[in-house]
Amino acid sequence: MSEAAQTLDGWYSLHDFRTVDWTTWKMLPAQERQEIIQEFMGLVEKWNKTQAEKQGSHALYTIVGQKADFMMMILRPTMEELNEIETEFNKSKLAEYTIPAHSYVSVVELSNYLPAGEDPYQNPQVLARLYPELPKAKYVCFYPMDKRRQGEDNWYMLPMEDRRNMMRSHGMIGRQYAGKVKQIITGSVGFDDYEWGVTLFADDVLQFKKLVYEMRFDEVSARYGEFGSFFVGNLLEEDRVETFLHV
Numbered sequence: 282m283s284e285a286a287q288t289l290d291g292w293y294s295l296h297d298f299r300t301v302d303w304t305t306w307k308m309l310p311a312q313e314r315q316e317i318i319q320e321f322m323g324l325v326e327k328w329n330k331t332q333a334e335k336q337g338s339h340a341l342y343t344i345v346g347q348k349a350d351f352m353m354m355i356l357r358p359t360m361e362e363l364n365e366i367e368t369e370f371n372k373s374k375l376a377e378y379t380i381p382a383h384s385y386v387s388v389v390e391l392s393n394y395l396p397a398g399e400d401p402y403q404n405p406q407v408l409a410r411l412y413p414e415l416p417k418a419k420y421v422c423f424y425p426m427d428k429r430r431q432g433e434d435n436w437y438m439l440p441m442e443d444r445r446n447m448m449r450s451h452g453m454i455g456r457q458y459a460g461k462v463k464q465i466i467t468g469s470v471g472f473d474d475y476e477w478g479v480t481l482f483a484d485d486v487l488q489f490k491k492l493v494y495e496m497r498f499d500e501v502s503a504r505y506g507e508f509g510s511f512f513v514g515n516l517l518e519e520d521r522v523e524t525f526l527h528v
């Protein structure tokens with residue numbers, strides 16, 4: 282049996298994708314739409330408070346293409362809190378005018394492929410990655426992925442040493458994007474349909490394509506990577522929510 286990778290696990294994560302039911306939304310009187318937006322902003326206000334207290338983080342993005350209209354990405358210390366937030370949203374008025382499009386449940390994860398040293402949970406850099414404040418980057422890219430388990434190409438049968446070498450090469454490519462793309466890897470084995478969620482943030486949307494393409498040529502992605510659907514979106518700043526929902 283090959284040695285299992287050890288993981289460090291941080292905040293639990295929910296990516297919640299919704300489509301707006303514009304037809305019924307448009308039928309509402311303007312005043313009622315306004316109240317519904319206010320109620321939703323009340324939820325966001327609560328999330329802001331939690332974020333300010335460093336008990337979680339969240340991000341709002343509008344999604345381009347037909348897979349969804351917007352995404353709420355929520356990080357919290359427990360699964361229960363994620364559940365409460367999703368239920369609270371589902372009970373809100375705005376939810377009556379949205380259709381669930383997709384969701385992804387995972388936990389912020391770091392693996393031990395890189396030398397760690399002393400107790401990682403005491404290392405401020407590690408903590409900042411396990412419990413991150415989501416950046417207000419202009420663009421987001423989210424997709425789930427697996428590592429292949431097929432015939433000769435079985436990641437989980439490889440010796441630790443080989444996996445570590447490949448992850449080193451992966452990290453080297455990633456490092457060239459420092460300052461351009463921020464990645465948050467969330468583990469979802471046992472939680473959702475794929476093994477990881479990949480969430481990328483950038484101020485130049487083209488950097489997603491460049492990074493993901495470059496990684497496709499690197500062995501760990503070229504040989505072992507299997508990918509689900511990609512979602513790409515634009516930052517939905519709070520003061521733009523009203524404009525976004527204006528009809």
Ligand code: VOV
Pocket residue numbers: 286390391392393394395426448451452454455456458462463464466477479481492493496497502506
């Ligand atoms: C923005 C750049 C970037 C950088 C710097 C980076 C670096 C690193 C390092 C150093 C490590 C290992 C230690 C850790 O931190 O866990 C990882 C780990 C991981 N990565 Fe990564 N990755 C990036 C970016 C990046 C992308 C774009 C993808 C998607 C792959 C693609 O082909 O589309 C990805 C995937 C992953 C995954 C699934 C894991 C976990 C693998 C496992 O088997 O456990 N990653 N990653």
